[in-house]
Amino acid sequence: MKAQPGRRASVHISGQYRISIPCAYTVPVIECRYVLIICFFEIHVSDQPSVALVTDVLTVPGGASRVLKDLLDIFPKADIFTSLFEPSRFPWLDPSRVRTTFIQKLPLRNFWRNHYVLPSPIAFEQFSFSDYDVVISLSAGCAKGVITRDDVPHIAIILTPPRNQWDSDAPVGRGLPFIRPLVNSYLRMWDIEASLRPDKMVAISRYVQKRIKKVYRRDAHLVYPGIDTTYWTADHSQKRGNFYLVVSRLYQYKRIDIAIEACRLAQRRLIIIGEGPQRGELSSLAEHTGADVEFKGRLPDSAVRDFYRSCRGFLSPGVEDFGLTPVEAMACGAPVIAFNDGGVPETVADGQTGVLFAEQSARSMADAILRAESITWRTEKIRKRAKEFSGQSFKSGIRGVVETVFTRVKDRPDFDFMK
């Protein structure tokens, strides 16, 4: 299959299986009919393509790590590459399969946890993928900038072009006034270079497709992420309560403040599940305005599912690249009240599975909440919509993209990645 002198030797067995043997010096590929397997070699026998998954960072679970899990379902033996990894936050991940950059070894871990983006371009370029048949990157940042040789295809799943560089309303941030713009300028220039490196780009929504076209001038395939529709289900015996629900990491761009204010205007109870840097600000906002808000912090999936099943409606005030939580809520039968921008309108059908409001303001959202209450929702209709975004369809979409690229690698030297 692939042949080059290097650190790992590939041993073919009857053309199908491949053993990877780490060795300290150049060993050419050996073909043999019978192999005596000696246990001190690390053996990795597989008849699947060998896949490397690259992701920006693995420090806080979120949408990206959920998609990563699905990718691991398609390619269970894949190795994972990332800039910074906190094993305790990802108990389902086998740490021996995760490779990290030099950022992992730097002192002052806390500082780098918040500033890993700065050394990430150089860090990701240090990874070598010559032992893999295909590289799949999953990124909202630097992971798409990895280098692969001309015989190793690279498929980049773009969650979004990096917000800090390309969102015109991105927050300026703390720190010295001229440092951040300079840093962002450099990161922007590198980001464009990096966008040329994937052979294929995959967008997670039409919204992201458009952003990719605008920022990178590239076309991207569309594959919607999916949820586990067998786990996120409705419970017909449970009666719906009289509160609204937000499930989100508490970041400024998620605009949970609008949800709080809207519920106050509509005089409805709001429950917020999730943690984040905005927690303090949002708590004081709720207190000062006398809104009826309860912060539940981080909860396990089973508790979240109960809330999805019992809430009167799910609120999505921000601009999401796709929005997994609204789909989860709909799978549990809850209608979604969402701002009509970003990826959420691609999943929520106005009037059928939720209500979309035109202005990103509390007044507009409050009106939408009241409008939603005047509609009789049909749980099965809402759930049917959610089932279109299942984990299965995501996996088969990704598998399809990998297959089209992978079969064509064999036709070199005329192989043209750009087609």
Place this chain on the structure above:
Amino acid sequence: MKQTNKRNFEKLNVALVDDFLTTDGGAQKVLRVLHEMWPNAPVYTTVYNPERFTPPLDGWDIRTSFVDRLPGKNALEQQYKLFYPLAVERLDLSSYDLVISSTYAGYSKAVITPPECLHISYVQTVPRFLWGYRTSRHDRLGWLYRSVILPPLEHYWRIWDRQTSVRPDVLAANSKNIARRIRKFYRRDCEVLYPPADIDALLKLSVPKEDYFIYFGRLEKYKCIDMAIRSVFKAKQKLIIVGTGSHELYLKDLVSELHAEKYVTFLGWLSGGELRKRIAQAKGFIFPGPDEDFGLVMVEALAAGTPVIAFNMGGAAEIVEHSVTGILIDSFSQELLDRSVAEFNLSTFSMEACRDRAKFFSTDVFKKRILSLIEANL
């Protein structure tokens, strides 16, 4: 470009550019051919060491950059490479209508030319170490250099390399292999223009064949010459190795280890005439290097009527035709090479076919093709 109203080739102001003139290697062969076509064209480059060229570049109008005038340019040759990007961008080519650059390290393509000027860049390879290929130098360097100093330098260099690939009006790759790399790393389309091989003397040579295989060229680790040694030893065939290089001692040790002295002979460096005779006498040329950028030596072997045994990858796949002018082995393995060497039968190949194939890569063909490329783009 069309409005420069189709001037005569003779009236064009031509300049040639080369990455650096510090060795007289295969890449410089191309420059010599270009200079034959345009003897009055000045040659712009970063650094020039005249004493290293045989035959010397007498009478050439060579214009160097400021790096050539820095102190200690020989001792600090590697370190001064840091300045090459700056140096090439400062070369003044504003008075030329046609600029042909020959690049194998990515520098000369970055020259800045005026809008009415046609800049054709002949790309012999894309800088391997920037784009995922390990090179022998990487393995030899210490930790500090490899892990601390080089990464940020290469990081900047990679951005510069890709950005400057936009500057030439036309990119010409020396093989389909390199064309594919240009398409992947630079995301640009390019022409394929095979390099010129100096094969006139070889084509005319007619000597009876002897019973030995030959390998000639630089002896480097990545060329996997040790595989050829093992194959001939197993097949009990004779192999002559011509050339020197960093891997020479290792290969000689290998031969004594295997007790293969009566099969493998090292002849060191041979002069032109001697070497040509040996190539023509050999029954086959074993070329075990995987993914060689192009491998002009294979063309030279074919010109002498000597079939080539090589792996079906890199340049070999474009030069050799399986069963007609040699054997192309599908996967990179010692056993398959052993088998091909053992089963090799000279009578199944036509020397005529080999020579005809070689003519495809001759200097004349190169000259004609580059002229038509220029004409098409003026």
